[in-house]
Amino acid sequence: MITLTIFPPAFGLRNVSPFCLKAELALKFLGLEYQIEILDDPRKAPKGKLPFLRIDSTKTNSSEIIADSELIFDYLDELSQGGLYGELSDHAVAQGKAWTRLAEDHLYWIMVASRWVDDEWFPIVREDFFGALPGPLTYIISYFARKQMKQTYLLHGLGKHSLNDQKKFARADLKSISDAVGKDGFILGENLSCFDFTTASLLAGILDQRKETWLNNITDEFPLLRDYAERVQKEVGVYAREIV
């Protein structure tokens, strides 16, 4: 049995992390049987981050753990004999990797900052991530977690820029994705590929979170992005938000 471990719902999203949603999209796309497990403290994850995949084999009575969404993709591709990358040329995979880096190592961090660094938005992070802690611990633990996040954002380099420049970078990333997918395409062209799971997951998290951040105003400048995120989620049948 395959178990995907993700965060509990937050910010109005049933799957709050773009990395977790990306892995879930891949599992569903491949038609694999899997179950979801919730972990609210990523420090308990094998690499201190979510998602991770656990594969339990009753035959050999053993478990294998794959932590990191890209390693999960590699594992699932092998398991499905090329179900994720098999149809793609080396050139297409190269392009997909470049989009992945833009989404996960750049735009993702701007999204994180728009939630964690912004004074007006942070109370939602505190409530949804730390609200279950007893009494003052909600405030104490969230204060230190936020401090660490701000430090990470600074070390990344993006946090050293003015908010105006961060917005410029975000706009450039979002425009690039919008120009690439166009009116009815996908990140690598006409067809859906596993690389759409990365870009669309990030966009869905921004577009469907319960209260808008400053990043939503910029994302709304590119209306094709919402259509694109919907197209990918609909095609696979997995959504960031709760579908009733």
Ligand SMILES: N[C@@H](CCC(=O)N[C@@H](CS)C(=O)NCC(=O)O)C(=O)O
């Ligand atoms: N490279 C990892 C990144 C995963 C990641 O950053 N997950 C975030 C949630 S979106 C996390 O677990 N953060 C917790 C932390 O850093 O303490 C992947 O692709 O899975």
